[in-house]
Amino acid sequence: xxxxxxxxxxxxxxxxxxxxxxxxxxxxxxxxxxxxxxxxxxxxxxxxxxxxxxxxxxxxxxxxxxxxxxxxxxxxxxxxxxxxxxxxxxxxxxxxxxxxxxxxxxxxxx
Amino acid sequence: xxxxxxxxxxxxxxxxxxxxxxxxxxxxxxxxxxxxxxxxxxxxxxxxxxxxxxxxxxxxxxxxxxxxxxxxxxxxxxxxxxxxxxxxxxxxxxxxxxxxxxxxxxxxxxxxx
Numbered sequence: 001x002x003x004x005x006x007x008x009x010x011x012x013x014x015x016x017x018x019x020x021x022x023x024x025x026x027x028x029x030x031x032x033x034x035x036x037x038x039x040x041x042x043x044x045x046x047x048x049x050x051x052x053x054x055x056x057x058x059x060x061x062x063x064x065x066x067x068x069x070x071x072x073x074x075x076x077x078x079x080x081x082x083x084x085x086x087x088x089x090x091x092x093x094x095x096x097x098x099x100x101x102x103x104x105x106x107x108x109x110x
Numbered sequence: 111x112x113x114x115x116x117x118x119x120x121x122x123x124x125x126x127x128x129x130x131x132x133x134x135x136x137x138x139x140x141x142x143x144x145x146x147x148x149x150x151x152x153x154x155x156x157x158x159x160x161x162x163x164x165x166x167x168x169x170x171x172x173x174x175x176x177x178x179x180x181x182x183x184x185x186x187x188x189x190x191x192x193x194x195x196x197x198x199x200x201x202x203x204x205x206x207x208x209x210x211x212x213x214x215x216x217x218x219x220x221x222x223x
Binding site for chain 1: 153155200214215
């Protein structure tokens with residue numbers, strides 16, 4: 001069964017304190033792994049797509065990496081405006097569905 | 111481009127009432143999806159469509175219906191609303207050929223009392 005597990009559920013960081021969020025997945029052939037940011041009361045906002053193990057993508061203070069079993073979202077020197085819930089999703093090669101994790105709620109304290 | 115739009119933003123229904131949640135996209139995406147999001151539960155797929163006239167059930171389809179008569183629109187129908195359908199509903203769309211990422215609407219917060 002395809003599934004996605006994210007950890008930790010919640011993370012509090014001081015401004016400037018770097019850390020990583022984890023997304024472990026089980027899928028029968030990976031078409032893509034996706035990271036989204038969700039602010040309270042809003043829809044998820046697309047951040048990155050990773051297609052194969054070893055791939056990395058960067059955007060400002062965020063960097064996403066992918067292995068055969070998991071993905072990491074590294075946050076370097078975070079700012080309060082990075083506070084949000086970060087969602088991970090996978091899509092299998094067969095089928096059109098996306099499977100989402102329950103997210104990591106990140107709070108960055110000034 | 112407006113992207114994915116959803117109406118209404120908020121709605122309160124009484125048990126047994128029916129309603130339609132509207133979703134439209136202007137990105138010419140073939141694939142469209144309906145999710146519900148409950149606290150601590152993540153996004154659960156209700157129905158999806160790979161093109162006009164084609165729909166399929168997701169993980170939690172009971173109590174809902176969909177139709178897709180055009181590429182742009184993908185309405186979700188709730189028949190005989192129940193308290194268990196209290197949730198936030200998101201519509202999303204994606205291209206049928208890579209890149210495959212989904213683009214989400216702002217959501218509809220529905221309360222059934």
